[in-house]
Amino acid sequence: MNPETTTEAAPVPSAAAGEAMVQVTGLTVRYRRTVALDGVTLSLGTGVTGLLGPNGAGKTTLLRALATVLVPSDGSLSVFGRDPLEPRSRQEIRRRLGYLPQAPGFHRHFTAFEFVDYVAILKEHTDRAARHEEVRRVLDAVGLSEVRGKKLKALSGGMRQRVALASALIGDPELLILDEPTVGLDPEQRLRFRELVAELGEGRTVLLSTHQTEDVSALCHRVVVLAAGRVRYDGSARGLGELADGRVWFSPEREPRAVAGWRTGTGLFRNIGAPPPGAQTADATLEDGYLLLNSAAESGMWPEPEAGTRPEGGTR
Amino acid sequence: MSTIQQPERARTAPPAPPGTGAGVRALALTEGRRLLRHPAFLGSLLLCVALWVYESVVAGSSGFPVLHDEDRLVQSQLLLIAAGTFLAVHLAAIRPARDGTEGWFLSLVLLPWQRAAALLLAVLPAALLTAVLAGARIGWLAAQPGAAGSPSPAELAAGPAAVLVAGTLAVLLGLITRSVAAGPIALACLAIVTVVGALFPFESWRWWGLIAVEDELHAALPSGLLHRPAGQHLLYLLLLALACATAALLRAGLKAASVRVLLAVSLAGVAVAGVLNARPAPDSLAAARQRALDAPSEGQTCVKEGELTYCAFPEFLDRHKEWARVSEGILRWVPGDARDPRYTVRQHITPVSESSLGQTTAPIDAWAEDDRKAGTSGAVAVGTAWGDGSDLGRDATGGFATAFAARVVTGEPARSGPQDALLCGGRSVLTLWLAGQAAPGTAEALRSRIDRSFGGLIGFGTVTTVETEQSDIDLAFRLLNLPAADVGAKAKAHWAELTAKDTSSAEAARLLGLDVPEQPDGYGKDSMCSPR
Numbered sequence: 001m002n003p004e005t006t007t008e009a010a011p012v013p014s015a016a017a018g019e020a021m022v023q024v025t026g027l028t029v030r031y032r033r034t035v036a037l038d039g040v041t042l043s044l045g046t047g048v049t050g051l052l053g054p055n056g057a058g059k060t061t062l063l064r065a066l067a068t069v070l071v072p073s074d075g076s077l078s079v080f081g082r083d084p085l086e087p088r089s090r091q092e093i094r095r096r097l098g099y100l101p102q103a104p105g106f107h108r109h110f111t112a113f114e115f116v117d118y119v120a121i122l123k124e125h126t127d128r129a130a131r132h133e134e135v136r137r138v139l140d141a142v143g144l145s146e147v148r149g150k151k152l153k154a155l156s157g158g159m160r161q162r163v164a165l166a167s168a169l170i171g172d173p174e175l176l177i178l179d180e181p182t183v184g185l186d187p188e189q190r191l192r193f194r195e196l197v198a199e200l201g202e203g204r205t206v207l208l209s210t211h212q213t214e215d216v217s218a219l220c221h222r223v224v225v226l227a228a229g230r231v232r233y234d235g236s237a238r239g240l241g242e243l244a245d246g247r248v249w250f251s252p253e254r255e256p257r258a259v260a261g262w263r264t265g266t267g268l269f270r271n272i273g274a275p276p277p278g279a280q281t282a283d284a285t286l287e288d289g290y291l292l293l294n295s296a297a298e299s300g301m302w303p304e305p306e307a308g309t310r311p312e313g314g315t316r
Numbered sequence: 317m318s319t320i321q322q323p324e325r326a327r328t329a330p331p332a333p334p335g336t337g338a339g340v341r342a343l344a345l346t347e348g349r350r351l352l353r354h355p356a357f358l359g360s361l362l363l364c365v366a367l368w369v370y371e372s373v374v375a376g377s378s379g380f381p382v383l384h385d386e387d388r389l390v391q392s393q394l395l396l397i398a399a400g401t402f403l404a405v406h407l408a409a410i411r412p413a414r415d416g417t418e419g420w421f422l423s424l425v426l427l428p429w430q431r432a433a434a435l436l437l438a439v440l441p442a443a444l445l446t447a448v449l450a451g452a453r454i455g456w457l458a459a460q461p462g463a464a465g466s467p468s469p470a471e472l473a474a475g476p477a478a479v480l481v482a483g484t485l486a487v488l489l490g491l492i493t494r495s496v497a498a499g500p501i502a503l504a505c506l507a508i509v510t511v512v513g514a515l516f517p518f519e520s521w522r523w524w525g526l527i528a529v530e531d532e533l534h535a536a537l538p539s540g541l542l543h544r545p546a547g548q549h550l551l552y553l554l555l556l557a558l559a560c561a562t563a564a565l566l567r568a569g570l571k572a573a574s575v576r577v578l579l580a581v582s583l584a585g586v587a588v589a590g591v592l593n594a595r596p597a598p599d600s601l602a603a604a605r606q607r608a609l610d611a612p613s614e615g616q617t618c619v620k621e622g623e624l625t626y627c628a629f630p631e632f633l634d635r636h637k638e639w640a641r642v643s644e645g646i647l648r649w650v651p652g653d654a655r656d657p658r659y660t661v662r663q664h665i666t667p668v669s670e671s672s673l674g675q676t677t678a679p680i681d682a683w684a685e686d687d688r689k690a691g692t693s694g695a696v697a698v699g700t701a702w703g704d705g706s707d708l709g710r711d712a713t714g715g716f717a718t719a720f721a722a723r724v725v726t727g728e729p730a731r732s733g734p735q736d737a738l739l740c741g742g743r744s745v746l747t748l749w750l751a752g753q754a755a756p757g758t759a760e761a762l763r764s765r766i767d768r769s770f771g772g773l774i775g776f777g778t779v780t781t782v783e784t785e786q787s788d789i790d791l792a793f794r795l796l797n798l799p800a801a802d803v804g805a806k807a808k809a810h811w812a813e814l815t816a817k818d819t820s821s822a823e824a825a826r827l828l829g830l831d832v833p834e835q836p837d838g839y840g841k842d843s844m845c846s847p848r
Binding site (some may be wrong): 064067068069091094095097099101103104105106107108117118119121122123124125126128131 | 338339341342343346411412415416417418419420421422423424425426431
C-alpha cells in the first residue's frame, strides 16, 4: 500500500456529513526551504478530533494556521465558512475560536484571575461584570477557583496549564484548538481533563494535538495522523488501531523484523510489524496502529504481514 | 484537591460588537490600573510626594513661595513620576515578548496595534494623576502665608505632559526593541539630557528638553519679566507625545494613511514648536528688565501702612505685611522725634547675570534717582525673596531688617559700595540689636548668615548690604539675650548717644545694659573701623 494515501477506517461524523467547521484544502506551509505542511486536505466537524504525529510532523504548524496565527504558503483554508486571509473574516473567526498553544507563556506577575481576564479582554469581552463572571466560570471549569487570586509565578506547571486551558475556554468557543494540553498534568488531572474535553466536544469542534495516544483513544471519535507535513491517516480512532490487527505479537526474544518492539512486564517482547509464520498475534491498540503507521512513513512502505495475518480493520 | 470540572454552558458574555473600539478601551482601563499599581510608578510617586513633604514639613522651606516660580519648580520633581511611568510602561510594552505570550495573543481578537493603542491610552490616567498632584502641590503652596504671584496653567501642565511623552516613548521603544535593558538605558540618556539642560539655564536650546530649568539661585522676578514660552513648550511636549504615539501605532501594524499623515504633521509640529521655543528672549523683554531694575517705581504700586509707605511690584504687594512687621518691630524703640516721617520701603529686583561670574552689583545711583523722582528719597530696599525656608529667604529677611535698622539709626539708606556699606561702633551694635529683635525669625536669619560667613567683616542683605564687624555682632547677640523691653527702653533713653558716629561699640553696649569692660589699648586696631 502507498503509505502516503490517506486511509479511511470508519464513517466520521459531521465532517463527512457536510457540516464542516473547518475545511482545509491543499494547505502548504514553507519555512524557507523546509516544507512544514505539504498539501494537507481535511475537514473538521463537531466532536473531538485527535491529531497525532511525531515531532516535526507539522501538527503545531497546522494548528497555528487554523488558529489564524500563521499565513499558509499555498492552499486554502476555511473556518466557519470564512477565509482567515480576509481581515474582517479573520477577526470573526478569532471571536469564535479558542486556542491553547503548545507553549502558551504566562505573565508571571498576574494572578490567575487577572491573566484569564486579560485574555478575555483581548477576546473583546468588554463588559466588566459579565467578563468577570465568565472568568470565574472558566476557572471553575478547570478547577482553579481556589487559587484564582494567586500569582501565576506561584502556581505549579500543571496549574498554569489549566489557567491556559481556562483562557482558551473564554467565550465558549465553537472551535477549540488544543496543542498538547495535557503536558504537565498529573494522572488525575488528565482524567478530569478528558471529562472536560469530552463534554466540550458535544456540539462544538475540538482539535486535540497530543503525543498521548491514551488521550486520543479515550476522547476522539476521529484521528488525523500527520507525518512529514502530510496526512497519513484520517479516520476513526478504532480504525487506527485496526491497522495493526494481526501485526502485534509476543516473542521471548527481540524480533529483528519488528518495526517496533519493547520488553513488557512479563519478560516477553511485544512486537509490531510483519509477524513470522505461526506467531501468536495479540489485540492491537491505537498506539500500535500509530507506531506502525509512523514506521511505515519513515521507511516509505507498508510492512506487509505474512499470509494469513493481514489486518482486516484498516482500509487503504 | 483541585479538580477539573464540567463546564457550565450558555452563560458566556458575548464579545463586544466589532469595530467599536470597546475592546481597546477595556484593555486601556486594565493596563491603566496596572500602571497605577506598578512598583516603578508608585515608587516614583511616593518619592515625589516624600520630597514635597520633606521640603514643607521637615525642612520648612516652602514658606513665602513665588507661585510663578513654583509652577516651574514642580516640573523637575514631576520628572520622577515621568521616569517611573517610563519604566512601568516599557515593561508592559515588552511583556508579551518577555513572557512568551506574543504568539498566543496573535490568535486573539485585539490586534497588536490595538493593544499598543490601549497601552498608549493607559498612560492618560498616570498623566491625569500627575496633573492632580501638580495642582495639589501648587494649591498647597498658594495657601501658604506670603504666597506671591500666580501659577501658569501651561507650566503646571508641562509635568503631566512630560509623563505623557515618557509613556508614549516607552511604548514606542518597547515595540522597536524587546530588550529589557533598553528601558533603563534610554531613561539614563533622557536623564543626562535633562541634567545637561539644567547646567545651562541661560541657553535657549534647553527648551528642546522635557523641562527648561532656570537659574534657581537668583531671586524671583515679577512674572512679566520672565522669558518662559510655557504655552509653546506645552504644545511641543504634546506634539512630541503624539509623534511617539503615532509612530508606535505604525510600528505595531496600523498602516493607515491617516496615521502616517498624523505622524508627519506631529513631527513637523515638534520641529516648529522646538525652534520657536529656542528663540532667545526678545529685546523688548531685556529693555523691560532694565527699566524694572533701574527705575522700579514706574511699575510698582504703593500702600501706606501706619507711618510707612511700601512700594512693590503688584504681585508682591501683599508682602508689605511681612515688611511692616519688621519695620514696626524696629520703630517701636525709636523715639518719636528721631523718626523720619517719610520712611519708605521699595522693592527691587537684582540684576540678572547670565554667568555666575557676572557683575551683579545693584545700581544704587539709579535707584536713588528713581526714588527722588518718585518722591521717596531714602527708601529702604527690599528684594523679592523672603522667609525662613531657605538661605536666600533668610538672607533677604535678615538683610531687610538690618537695612531698615541702619536707615533708622544712620538716617541714610543702606548702600552697596565697600566703604558705604560698613557700619561701625555704637551704630553697628544698635543696628544689629534692632534688626535681631525686630520680629520672630530675624535674629535666626542673622545667625544663619553669620554661620555661613568667614573673615572679620560680615555683610547682611541680598539687595543692599550692611557690613559689620564680628565683635559688634558678638555684642549685639549678647544684647539679644537680655529682655527686649529693658534694652529697648535704654535705647530710647540714650538714642542720641547711641546713634552718634563717635560712640564706640563698648560704650553703646554699656548704655544698653551690657557689662562690658574697657578695652585695653590697641584692641581692635586692625579692624576696618579702627581708624575712626
